[in-house]
Amino acid sequence: MSSDIRTAFDKASGTKTPRNPSRKSIARVKNPLPAPTRCRYCNAEVELVGNEQIYRRAYGEWPWAYLCTDLECGAYVGLHPFTAIPLGTMADAELREWRKSAKDAFNPLWQDGLEKRFSRSGAYAWLSGQLGIDAGACHVGWFDIGECQRVIFACGNIDQVSL
Ligand SMILES: [Zn+2]
Known part of the structure; x- marks a missing residue:
């Protein structure tokens, strides 16, 4: 058809x-x-x-x-x-893997569980500040590999980087 x-x-x-x-x-x-x-x-x-x-x-x-x-x-x-x-x-296979890793690093910061420390919107506000990306464009599904790597870094160093 x-x-x-x-x-x-x-x-x-x-x-x-x-x-x-x-x-x-x-x-x-x-x-x-x-x-x-x-x-x-x-x-x-x-x-x-x-x-x-x-x-x-x-x-x-x-x-x-x-x-x-x-x-x-x-x-x-x-x-x-x-x-x-x-x-x-x-996304190609490589970028899909990076996005998955970025979500795995980021989502526990706002989802219910031991690592939770933000509301969902609070977590995105924090992330957009960390990446210097406008909140309206701060979606993992929009990110390239370099941005995914920065998400993983920021989330892994959340206690060291300024909140
Ligand atoms: Zn293609």
Whole structure:
């Protein structure tokens, strides 16, 4: 099916898909990034796909992704639930690992547990100050490898760096 026909089908059937997204969910996303059309690694076209093309099975409550059409590249990014808005910038395997490590370092600072010391918003305010990145752009899904490394450093040295 062409994407126009899919869009018409989704709207007519009422099924929520990235082509027939939830307006409420869109409104909740601050600073939405545009949907990627070209891969930032290899410049191939980017396609909206069901994420079973990445994980073999549909994964999560909103199983969609923007995927590079160059299979050897394989860069992708997920979507904010019930929208067509990408969660961040396209990531290849190396960057995905760095982002995962950055989240593993950062999330315990605000999630319930022994390392918790901030509210979620307080943690992001602290992080944006540490990185010198505007709070509206301080999302791990937007970061490059160097920024992920700085997140890991700042979180690992939280008792040494100034709060
Ligand atoms: Zn690519």
